[in-house]
Amino acid sequence: MIVKQSLSVTSLMRGRPGRALGLALLVAVVPQLADAQQPGPAVAPVVQTAPSPAPAVPAAPAARPVALAEAAPAIQTAAPAIQTTAPVTHDLSPWSMFLNADILVKAIMVGLAAASVLTWTILLAKTVELGLARAGLSRALARIAGAGTLAEAMRDLSGRRSVVERFIAACLDEVRLSQGNRDAHRDGIKERAASRISEIVKAEGRSARRGMGALATIGSISPFVGLFGTVWGIMNSFIGISKAQTTNLAVVAPGIAEALLATAIGLVAAIPAVIIYNHFARATRGYGDLVQRGAGAALRMLSRDLERPAGERSGDPARHGAPLRAAG
Numbered sequence: 251m252i253v254k255q256s257l258s259v260t261s262l263m264r265g266r267p268g269r270a271l272g273l274a275l276l277v278a279v280v281p282q283l284a285d286a287q288q289p290g291p292a293v294a295p296v297v298q299t300a301p302s303p304a305p306a307v308p309a310a311p312a313a314r315p316v317a318l319a320e321a322a323p324a325i326q327t328a329a330p331a332i333q334t335t336a337p338v339t340h341d342l343s344p345w346s347m348f349l350n351a352d353i354l355v356k357a358i359m360v361g362l363a364a365a366s367v368l369t370w371t372i373l374l375a376k377t378v379e380l381g382l383a384r385a386g387l388s389r390a391l392a393r394i395a396g397a398g399t400l401a402e403a404m405r406d407l408s409g410r411r412s413v414v415e416r417f418i419a420a421c422l423d424e425v426r427l428s429q430g431n432r433d434a435h436r437d438g439i440k441e442r443a444a445s446r447i448s449e450i451v452k453a454e455g456r457s458a459r460r461g462m463g464a465l466a467t468i469g470s471i472s473p474f475v476g477l478f479g480t481v482w483g484i485m486n487s488f489i490g491i492s493k494a495q496t497t498n499l500a501v502v503a504p505g506i507a508e509a510l511l512a513t514a515i516g517l518v519a520a521i522p523a524v525i526i527y528n529h530f531a532r533a534t535r536g537y538g539d540l541v542q543r544g545a546g547a548a549l550r551m552l553s554r555d556l557e558r559p560a561g562e563r564s565g566d567p568a569r570h571g572a573p574l575r576a577a578g
Contacts, residue, residue, distance in 0.1 A: 351508040352486050358479035358512050365468045366519040372461040373526050380458065380533050383413075387540045390414040391547065399558075400425075400551045413454050413541055417548035420446040425555065436556045443552055447545045454541050458534045462527060469523035476516020483509025 348359055390412040397403035400422050407415045424443040428435065487505030 347504070347508040347511050350504065351511070352483060355479045355483045355508065355512050358475060358482075359515050362472055362476060362512070362515040362519045365472060366515075366522070368464060369468055369519065369523045369526060372465060373522075376461055376530055376533075380530070380537055383458070384537055384540060386410070386412045387414065387537070387544060391540070391544060394418075394547060394551075397551065399555055400548070403548075403551055412544075413450065414544040414548065416450050417447050417545050418551070420450060421548050421552040425552070439556060440549070440553060444549060447548060451538075451541055451545055455534070455538055458537050459530075462530055462534070465523050465527040465530070469520050469527055472516045472520035472523065473513075474516075476513040476519075479512030479516070480509045483512060 348356065351359070390407055390410060391414060393406045393410075394403040394414060397406055400418050403418050404415070404422065407418065421443045424439060424446060428439045428442070484506060487502060487509060490505055491502055
C-alpha cells in the first residue's frame, strides 16, 4: 500500500501543476513511512529500563574527584599569588619611625632630644663646678680656723681664690674706708661690712644655681611638648585612615607608633631633668651653708679687730701699707 501511494505521488509530480500537490502528499506520507519502518520489539527495552534510575546515582560521585583533580593545579598556582598579596611589614624601629614621622613631629623630637642633651651637659658641668667650689671653700675654712685677725686670715689664703677670701677682702676694705671714725661707729662698720658680704653671698648663690632654671623648664614642659607631638601625629593618622577607607591595624599602627614616640622622648627628657634639678637643689643648699659659714667667720674676725686697740687692728696703715681691694 505504501508503495502504491509513493508511485501515485511521483506520477502526480510529473506535471507542473501537480508538483505542489505531490509535495503536500509526500509530507503527509513520510511520517507514516517512518513509523512503519521502526521495529516493534525495540519499545520494550525502553519501557523496562526507564523506571530504574540506579545507574545515574553512582555517576555523580565519580565526577567530583575528576573535578578536584582538574582544579588542583589551579589551586597550586593560585597559592603564590595569595602569598605575594600578603601585607607588607613595617619597620618600627625608633630611627625608622622618626624618618617616617610628620615634619612637625620630627621638629618636636629633635627639640626634645636637644633638651635631653642639655640636661646631661648641665649635670656634668654643675657636678664639676660645685665639686671644685665645695672643695676650695672647705680648704679655705680649714685654713682660717686658727686665724685671730683679718690680716692673718688673708695671709693664710694668699694665692687661693675662694669666696672666703672675697669676704675677708670686703671687711678689710670697709675698715680702710672708715679709718677716721671707726671708734665712734663700730656698729656702722659692721653693718656696712655685713651688707657687702650679703651681696657676695647672693652673687655666689646665683652662680651656684646657674643652669637650674633650664632644668626646671625642661622638666616641666617636656611632657606637654611631647604630648603635642603625639596629638598631631595621631590626628594625621586618622586623616590617613579616612583616606585609605580602612581600619586595618597594619595600616593604623605605624602612624600611631610614630606619634607615641614623641611622648616617649618627652618623658626621656623630662624625668632626668626633674631628678637632676632636685639633686642640685640639695647640693646648692649644702654649698650655701658653707658660704654662710665663711661669711660668719669673716664677720667674727671683723668684730674682734674693731675691739682691739688702735695699733693692733688689721685696718691700720702701719700694719698693711697699701689698702686691700674687696672682691665681688
